[in-house]
Amino acid sequence: MAAHAPPAEPLLVVLGSTGTGKSELAVELARRFKGEIINSDAMQLYDGLPIITNKISHEERHGIPHHLLGHIPLDDAPWDVEKFKTEASKVIGEIRSRGNLPILVGGTQYYVDPLLFKDVILDDVKADPSLSFPILEQPTDVLLEELKKVDPIMAERWHPNDRRKIQRSLEIYLHTGRPASELYAEQVQRKAAAAQDAGTSLPWEKLLFRVYSERETLTARLDSRVDKMLDAGLLNEVQELFDMKQRKAAEGQILDMTKGIWQSIGYKQFEPYMSAKQEGKGPEELEKLKNSGLEDMKTATRRYANYQTKWIRLKQIPRLKEQGPGAFDSLYVVDSTDVSQFKTKVIEPAAEVTAKFLAGEPRPMPTELSDVARELLTRVSEPPPKETPAKKTCEICQTVCVTEQAWQRHIKGAAHKRVMKKKKRLALVPVDQSPDDRSDAEASSEPDVTSLFAP
Structure with missing residues (x-):
């Protein structure tokens, strides 16, 4: 790959599904290149509960500053995409002001994308925090009927149970007075125009690493990790959340269990066990519920890893291609399937590419990094056709x-x-x-x- 001027505002991004070793790679790159790490995992934004949210330990951080990690109280509302982008952009600016390298570690993929791509969250739509729309808290079927009135095109597009998308489309209309379908159509036009002007746009100064593990190996690794979490005291943290829910219910608060820390994998799966324990059920039934919760947590973890992988393949990679020359070639795949070779197959190749990126020197093509990289990147170069x-x-x-x-x-x-x-x-x-x-x-x-x- 041809040489370029050293990036003026470099950003490293480490992607991959849970359990692949993203945090370990980010820490090692930070140690070698004066980096500071920004967390983009929605659950790890919350303070406390290090086991259930799978936070990197203080020992594993090796003194590297970690930002937006354990940042907000457990009972805070979850950050929306705009909030995360604002706070992360501020942190990135502060890191650069110290002469250090910002490294974004991707967990919640839709948090990452607005920092990489324009128009992902309709940047022209600025939600006014002084405005409140009670309709947005209504049941999903009510939201859908309201959306049909103001934006039938978007209402027809979404599944009737997809509350998040229905709610967002209605929210855009309420804040702008314009249907989201019109705004998205304009967004498509802007992207088309940007593609034509790609040669005159600002240089792409981001370097991305996708940490990949073969699926069968990753599945076994995730199952083992859940077992270790249970041994490390997972149920104590589930109990803490269960007690918090009981306390708030006694105070008359109605909690939305579909948002925030309540969506952490582990709580919902073990809540029946906690309820039975509180009711004084016998040891045989408790053991049965505990084992059931453990298996459900493993299933949910595997499902989440699969979701993250699909997001990279179906959303982030197509968006990289839309950015013009250089963007797609900034994505490097490193193979963490064999943890005994993590240093030689993940850390060293990533460090070598990073050094050349920061120096503006020619880098190897991403497909040249390994056979796995060549196979995966060649496969995603020809994504499945969009559905009608x-x-x-x-x-x-x-x-x-x-x-x-x-x-x-x-x-x-x-x-x-x-x-x-x-x-x-x-x-x-x-x-x-x-x-x-x-x-x-x-x-x-x-x-x-x-x-x-x-x-």
């Missing part, structure tokens, strides 16, 4: 699909076929008869399947 918006409802299954491809998957899926088969079978039974209350004559009309197995 088309909201359809299966009245039989009571399922809503928002794209034509999702609809085709549904009607061809095993679940839909089972329901159809059952419906067809029931339609053949007289209304005053159960399927098992048929006459011998009806039964004898069926093929004798036992003959198929006769010797």
Whole structure:
């Protein structure tokens, strides 16, 4: 890759799913290049609960400053994307003012994107904190009906249970007086114009590392990590949250369990155990609930890792490509599948690329870093085609699909076929008869399947 002038405002970003070693790589790069780390994990923003939020320990930080880590009280509302972008941008500026290198460690991916890309959160829409719209706290079905009135295009786009997107579209309208669909259409036009002017835009001064682990290995690693969290005192932290919820309920406060610290993986899974413990249930039932909570937590952790991986592949990589020459080539994949080779396969390659990036020297192409990097980056260079918006409802299954491809998957899926088969079978039974209350004559009309197995 050709040489460039050293970046005036460099930013390192470490991406990857949970359990891949993002924090370890970020700390090592910070030690070598006068870096300071900015946390972008929504749960790790909260103070306390180091086990359930999986915070990096003080020993593991090796004296490197970590910002926005343990930053807000447990009962604070979660930060929205605009709030995080404002606070993180401020911290990045302060780090640079000290002559140090800001390193953003990605956990909550939609926090990271506004710091990398323009227009991700409709930057032209500034929420006025002095304004309050009670309608936004109404149930999801109420929000959807209101959105249909003011922006039917966006209402048609979202799944009726997708509260976050429905609420955001309505919020944009309430703050701007304009439908979000219009604003997004203008955003597309701006991106198209920016692509044409890419040659005259500011240089891309960000370097990204995706820490990758092969899925089967990562799954085993995550399961083991959850076991270790339990041994380290996870249930004490769940108990702390459970007591906090009980205390606030006694004070008459109504908590939104879909937001904030209550969404940390571990609390919801072990809450039934805590309730049973409070009710004085026997040891056998408690042990059963504890084991069930442990398995549910492992499943939720694996699901979250998969979600993070999909976000990188389907959102961040396409957005990198939209930035013009150089942006996509700033993404390097390092392979942490074998933890015994973490230094040689993750730290050293990343450090070598970082040194060249900061010096403005020619860097290797990302596909040249390893066979794994070549395979992954070649695969994502040809992403699957975008799905066609088309909201359809299966009245039989009571399922809503928002794209034509999702609809085709549904009607061809095993679940839909089972329901159809059952419906067809029931339609053949007289209304005053159960399927098992048929006459011998009806039964004898069926093929004798036992003959198929006769010797």
